[in-house]
Amino acid sequence: MRWHTDFRGNTTVEVYDDSAAHDGRLQAEYRFAADATIYSGSTLLVNNASEKTEYQYDSLSRQHTVTDYSHTPGSGTWNADTSTTTSYDPITQNVSSIASPEGTINYEYDPATGRHVRTYPGHDTVYADDPQRRLAFLHSVVLNDTRYANYLGLGFYTHQPAFAGEYAVDYRLRL
Secondary structure (H helix, E strand, O other): OEEEEOOOOOEEEEEEEOOOOOOOEEEEEEEEOOOOOOEEOOEEOHHHOOEEEEEEEOOOOOEEEEEEEEOOOOOOOOEEEEEEEEEEOOOOOOEEEEEEOOEEEEEEEOOOOOOEEEEEOOEEEEEEEOOOOOEEEEEEEEOOOOOEEEEOOOOOEEEOOEOOEOOOOOOOOOO
8 A cells, every 4th residue: 555645635545456466556546635534543444535546457467447436425335437448459469449438549550560550539640660660650630620740750740739739759759
């Protein structure tokens, strides 16, 4: 178990599964208001938390589902607010999609190299590399307002403001 308190006095407690089979992976996070009683002796009082996030894993120990809950402290009833599910390609083991309340993002990979080549829908991004496996081309389209960005392979990045903000890549391909 690990915890930290922010500058407002709110505390987050992280609970890990320390069994040999699960190798210390994160199971849950509990968020407590500044005035909440967190422990009684050495017992974590989870029903005094105002929010929690639970993490579930598949049989290969990959994160599968993340669910956020809220509740009135002391009530004992947790309400699932949002859930995000990650799916994996059964052959390559790469992430194939992430589904959340905001929508689903799909990922495609080059079968020869395994390198990520496309992300869609909503914001379609296509990647391509040169023979040295360096990023040579990036084409990004925001489908709803037709703004786009292209990396030209010359260390320059041309862009228009995108819905998530502007970004640029330097000659070392750093954002």
